[in-house]
Amino acid sequence: MQRCYLSRVGETLFDELKRYVGFNADDEHVLRGLQAVVVPEMSRITDVFYQRILDHDGSRKALEGGESRIGQLKLTLQVWLQKVLSGPWDEAYFELRCRIGRLHVRIALPQHYMFAAMNVLRSELNELIDRPTVTLVHSKAAARSSLGKILDLELAIMLHTYREDLMTQQSSIERLATFGQLVGSIGHELRNPLGVMESSLHILKSRLGDDARAHKHADRIGTQIDIANKIITDLLDMIRDNPLAIESLDVGAVITDLLGSLTLAPGVTVELEGFKELPRVNGDAGQLRQLFLNLLENAGHACGAEGQIRVFGSTEGPLVRIVVQDTGPGVDDATRRRLFEPLVTTKEKGVGLGLALVKRIVERHGGSVRYEHRPEAGARFVVEVPRAG
Amino acid sequence: MPGEKRQYLIADDNRALAENLAEIMRDQGDEVSIANDGADALRLIRGKKFDALLTDMRMPLMGGAALIKAIQGADPGLPVVVMTAYIGESDLVDARHSGVLAVLPKPVPIPLMLSLVGGARRDAR
Numbered sequence: 350m351q352r353c354y355l356s357r358v359g360e361t362l363f364d365e366l367k368r369y370v371g372f373n374a375d376d377e378h379v380l381r382g383l384q385a386v387v388v389p390e391m392s393r394i395t396d397v398f399y400q401r402i403l404d405h406d407g408s409r410k411a412l413e414g415g416e417s418r419i420g421q422l423k424l425t426l427q428v429w430l431q432k433v434l435s436g437p438w439d440e441a442y443f444e445l446r447c448r449i450g451r452l453h454v455r456i457a458l459p460q461h462y463m464f465a466a467m468n469v470l471r472s473e474l475n476e477l478i479d480r481p482t483v484t485l486v487h488s489k490a491a492a493r494s495s496l497g498k499i500l501d502l503e504l505a506i507m508l509h510t511y512r513e514d515l516m517t518q519q520s521s522i523e524r525l526a527t528f529g530q531l532v533g534s535i536g537h538e539l540r541n542p543l544g545v546m547e548s549s550l551h552i553l554k555s556r557l558g559d560d561a562r563a564h565k566h567a568d569r570i571g572t573q574i575d576i577a578n579k580i581i582t583d584l585l586d587m588i589r590d591n592p593l594a595i596e597s598l599d600v601g602a603v604i605t606d607l608l609g610s611l612t613l614a615p616g617v618t619v620e621l622e623g624f625k626e627l628p629r630v631n632g633d634a635g636q637l638r639q640l641f642l643n644l645l646e647n648a649g650h651a652c653g654a655e656g657q658i659r660v661f662g663s664t665e666g667p668l669v670r671i672v673v674q675d676t677g678p679g680v681d682d683a684t685r686r687r688l689f690e691p692l693v694t695t696k697e698k699g700v701g702l703g704l705a706l707v708k709r710i711v712e713r714h715g716g717s718v719r720y721e722h723r724p725e726a727g728a729r730f731v732v733e734v735p736r737a738g
Numbered sequence: 739m740p741g742e743k744r745q746y747l748i749a750d751d752n753r754a755l756a757e758n759l760a761e762i763m764r765d766q767g768d769e770v771s772i773a774n775d776g777a778d779a780l781r782l783i784r785g786k787k788f789d790a791l792l793t794d795m796r797m798p799l800m801g802g803a804a805l806i807k808a809i810q811g812a813d814p815g816l817p818v819v820v821m822t823a824y825i826g827e828s829d830l831v832d833a834r835h836s837g838v839l840a841v842l843p844k845p846v847p848i849p850l851m852l853s854l855v856g857g858a859r860r861d862a863r
Contacts, residue, residue: 540823541752544845548758551848555765578845 363443376495382486450510529588593633616655627662651677674729749779749793776800817858
């Protein structure tokens with residue numbers, strides 16, 4: 350980002366932005382002076398702000414957590430507005446605003462709504478300043494100008510976080526494309542020698558007679574060939590971009606069906622809840638099966654010899670949510686941040702592709718997956734995919 | 739025809755794999771010929787009636803897809819089993835449409851392969 354502007358030595362991005370819009374100490378005084386007028390009106394302004402969002406189909410849908418959270422969101426907006434007028438407009442301010450921006454990135458709020466939303470605040474505040482009954486410490490023109498500058502800065506910071514996110518995505522896409530091609534050709538090439546080994550082993554096994562040790566080692570070679578094959582299959586699944594075969598699916602049936610291919614310790618139980626009433630989803634049966642197989646295999650592994658896996662389905666607006674949780678040790682802080690990246694594993698024998706594949710499959714379905722931390726409890730994965738129809 | 743040896747053809751440019759599979763089939767008492775690519779296989783097919791063909795998809799000069807197409811002219815009754823490391827590719831979809839008996843992944847699941855070619859009947863498709 351910094352490279353796009355002519356920045357001065359030692360100048361932070363925030364300094365540079367302030368210099369660009371011409372925000373200075375005078376503006377800080379003017380904004381502080383506005384507090385006395387704005388604070389009593391803040392509740393009304395935030396009401397207008399959210400009413401405008403609710404009146405518009407698109408922006409209403411973008412509200413995280415739905416309309417029930419509006420009361421809380423209004424309070425957050427009041428705190429935000431308070432800070433806009435009181436400062437201090439320092440690096441901590443910039444960092445806080447970046448965090449708010451990233452929150453908007455995370456919930457995928459379309460950028461174009463931010464301008465309209467900011468304009469609601471701008472016109473409400475200007476209308477307040479212009480009221481004949483309102484008297485200010487500074488001139489009304491100065492108040493409008495300073496307010497314009499700080500709101501422009503707020504927008505600039507928001508856009509900065511979107512750009513930051515885009516650049517991170519871009520570099521990871523490029524890396525993955527090169528990496529993917531390499532992985533693809535190595536994967537396929539490795540299948541040839543493995544195929545020869547496997548067929549040779551087949552012949553060898555029929556000629557071993559009753560030598561128990563020879564059989565034990567032949568079996569061991571066979572198991573290892575299977576593991577190598579599984580790794581190649583997972584890798585190739587990671588990079589494959591064949592179109593999904595989308596159909597209307599009963600997720601409960603997909604999960605019930607895969608339980609048969611799941612190997613669990615005798616002390617581990619699986620419970621399914623809430624699938625009878627669950628709406629169907631649009632998905633690729635094979636890919637969704639793979640997704641839940643990976644999650645359930647991980648859960649089984651986490652439980653060890655004894656434990657409980659619970660899988661429950663529910664509806665969240667336009668989404669179907671499936672939660673997979675276990676009674677294992679959960680995921681530690683350090684691993685949690687990188688949980689869905691390829692080649693991150695906590696298993697002794699894992700390669701770290703299972704959850705990366707889960708993320709890839711769910712994202713190809715237009716859904717999301719996240720890990721929810723449960724203090725003193727096991728892991729919980731939350732998958733959300735769009736419902737059919 | 740009971741007692742008579744079945745005749746199979748394997749087409750794969752991976753010679754070691756082709757020979758291994760041939761050895762396994764011969765252990766069952768069948769006769770097996772090996773071809774290194776599609777053109778080689780087609781030459782053998784023109785000279786002899788095989789009970790089944792087991793072919794790879796990716797081979798130099800003439801690949802599996804071209805071979806399957808050519809067979810429709812040379813010996814349309816020949817049952818074909820495809821083996822491939824590239825499950826899900828477009829030439830494979832074409833192959834399925836030209837009526838192959840089965841498509842097996844590589845590494846080849848041997849018992850399944852044996853039962854497929856063993857059960858294959860000429861002119862059954």
